[in-house]
Amino acid sequence: MPVPDRVPDRVPGSAAEESAPDPSADSALTSLGTQAARQLATTTKTRPQMQAITSRWLLKMLPWVDVKGGTYRVNRRLQLRTGRGRVQFEHNGADDIKVIPQTLTELPVLRGYSDTEVLKEIAGRFRVREVRAGQVLCEAGQPVSEAYLVVHGRFARYAPGKYGEEEVVGVVTDGDQIGDEAIGRPDPRWPTSVRADTAGVLLALPWDALREFTDRAPSLAAHLTAYAERQRRPMNRRGEADVPVRAGHVGEPSLLGGYVDYDLTPREYELSLTQSVLRVHSRVADLYNEPMDQTQQQLRLTVEEIRERQEWELVNNREFGLLHTIDYGQRISTHTGPPTPDDMDELLSMRRKTRLFLAHPKAIAAFFRQCNKRGLVPGSADVDGHQVPAWRGVPIFPCGKIPVGASHTSSIIALRTGEADQGVVGLHQTGLPEEHQPGLNVRFMGIDQAAVINYLVTAYYSLAVLVPDAAGVLENVQLGRTAD
Secondary structure (H helix, E strand, O other): OOOOOOOOOOOOOOHHHHHOOOOOOHHHOOOOOHHHHOOOOOOOOOOOOOOOOOOOHHHHHOOEEEOOOOEEEEOOEOEOOOOOOOOOEEEOOOOOEEEOHHHHHHOHHHOOOOOHHHHHHHHHOOEEEEEOOOOEEEOOOOEOOEEEEEEEOOEEEEEEOOOOOEEEEEEEOOOOEEOHHHOOOOOOEOOOEEEEOOOEEEEEEEHHHHHHHHHHOHHHHHHHHHHHHHHHOOEOOOOEEOOOOOOOOOOOOOOOOOOOOEOOOOEEEEOEEEEEEEEEEHHHHHHOOOOOOHHHHHHHHHHHHHHHHHHHHHHHOOOOOHHHHOOHHHEEEOOOOOOOHHHHHHHHHOOOOOOEEEEOHHHHHHHHHHHHHHOOOOEEEEEOOEEEEEEOOEEEEEOOOOOOOOOOEEEEEEEOEOOOOOOEEEEEOOOOOOEEEOOEEEEEEEEOOOOEEEEEEEEEEEEEEOOHHHEEEEEEEEOOOOOO
8 A cells, every 4th residue: 555645634524624714605605694793883891890799788787777876875874883994005026015105094993083194103113923724823712822914825724513514604805804804892702713725824913012003102102092082982783873772662651762864975976088079070971871870880890899898997996886895894815716606695595685696608618617506506587588597596797807817707797777776786877968869968169271070979977876785795706617
């Protein structure tokens, strides 16, 4: 058989030949081709899409109060029991950790104390102490010899139960204090034992050093005396000035008279704002409006961005955001790290009429993992036609504005809402000039010499917690999976 001089480039009928374009294909068409037909067709277009739009459940679920004067005052009964806060620290190295003196006023006994020099001296007497996991810091009933500030770590308060078992009655974490409640007492003793669940770092202040400051600082001694006298005044279980009442009596005994005292310095919330200047060239606004109005689409997306930032501010703003204004007494920490049904039950039990939970989507997933481990199936709630996951009948709404910390932890917020229930309310003002949506207006700012039209878009808002137990937060919620 003769051998061909060269191998053909393509074998007839092969895949390579079938996939190769045929230059004569267009000439073989007997009708108009699709490429040519598209020259006469109209493209169907979508509106501009935006990935950052979220469900914004907080904005939807908050009852909004119309604040006509721009300021909202929350009047309360006189509070005698001073609330607690968290101190802050300055880190200059592993062994050089100092408490910021001004934050010592977050301790109830030092709330309102203004002598910064004494505060600096007290802050300078704290000493760094490392604690290993399992170490017992103090035992119930023993005399208090030191006060502690928690820089880092998790500490459990526990007490012996009625039948000999050990009961965990609280968890202390970063920024909390241990032993400060004994200041001002003649013979302070530990009410509970404290044990380190994890390795941690503390700042310790010897009790004798505090007595020394009290003896040589008249302003501090006077402040502590005034604090002790205020604590001796009759108060109800919530720390409010008591009203004398009598119950269960017979006959005609003399009844004690009294009155309801008010807080003389109530908090006032001024409306905050989020603004942006929308710029549209007049040529674009005049000519390019079919099938969609360019100015309206630009405005729609700008408003969406402003509403997203508004919800972020309601959660994170340092003046009125939920994570910064929730009372210290309404903050609890997870007992083991991940959010368990027990943690959610404890958070729920801290207030009446809890209307909703707010949690980062990853925190919701972490909670469901703990339910799965226990064989529990969380319920659901119907909210405006949407099926929302729920716990004990309270809906759990996702909120990506709740931050996730560097240690991959987050928080879960519980709210009671509405003025009628002394809950949490949103604040805005309606009837604004050139109002576009409730609490949001769009004002024409003119056309500059570059023929650019300017619009000022502004949203006015704030948030108020009417009484401390209207909002609570579960902190240190671990989001990651644990090894099985």
